[in-house]
Amino acid sequence: MDLKKVKRIAASVLGSGVQRVWFNPEEAERIAEVMTKEDVRELVTEGVIRKRRPLSQSRARARKLKEKKSKGRKKGSGKRKGTKKTRVNEKKTWMKKVRAQRRTLKELKEKSPKAVEKIGYSKLYRMIKGNYFRGKNYLIAYVEEKKEAKKA
Numbered sequence: 191m192d193l194k195k196v197k198r199i200a201a202s203v204l205g206s207g208v209q210r211v212w213f214n215p216e217e218a219e220r221i222a223e224v225m226t227k228e229d230v231r232e233l234v235t236e237g238v239i240r241k242r243r244p245l246s247q248s249r250a251r252a253r254k255l256k257e258k259k260s261k262g263r264k265k266g267s268g269k270r271k272g273t274k275k276t277r278v279n280e281k282k283t284w285m286k287k288v289r290a291q292r293r294t295l296k297e298l299k300e301k302s303p304k305a306v307e308k309i310g311y312s313k314l315y316r317m318i319k320g321n322y323f324r325g326k327n328y329l330i331a332y333v334e335e336k337k338e339a340k341k342a
Contacts, residue, residue, distance in 0.1 A: 200239050201231050210242045286326060291318045294326045298333055305337040306322050 193213070201208045203267055217238045224230055233239045237281050258264050270277065299306045306314065314333070323329045 193218070193222060193316055193336055196221055196230065200230050200234070203227055203234060204239075204241045208290055210244065211238045212242050214238045215242075219314060239298050267337075288318060290326050291323060291329050294329055298330070302333075302337070303335055309333065309336050 197208050197211050197213070200211045204211060212285065217233075220238065221233065224233065230239065255264065276317070292315070295306070295311070297319065299311060314329070317323065318329065
């Protein structure tokens with residue numbers, strides 16, 4: 191039988207399109223001898239006729255773009271949709287900031303306990319919680335400033 195006809199029969203057996211049917215090129219003569227659907231089914235179980243995996247959308251361009259964005263390209267104001275709040279998770283940035291400040295407060299307590307004691311550890315802790323300091327360095331500057339004020 192003509193290979194095109196066999197391919198069409200195989201497509202109906204496999205439940206796919208003709209484009210997705212694959213013949214083993216080494217077994218071309220055996221495939222040409224096929225007459226019925228039952229014969230095609232036998233060749234499918236033997237692996238002479240197979241179903242190709244479906245063609246999917248290529249991710250090559252997406253990967254390329256992602257790589258460029260990781261380098262900081264293609265992120266200008268023209269590419270942005272939404273406000274800064276929508277693009278950055280506020281909760282995560284808050285947690286990062288507060289945890290850093292609390293870690294710094296702990297270190298300050300170990301390094302210069304007197305300076306922290308004079309202001310009050312719990313007071314500073316609450317100030318951090320209340321968003322008094324912009325960042326770590328502001329906390330350190332505040333403690334240093336208070337320490338200098340007490341000396342004078």
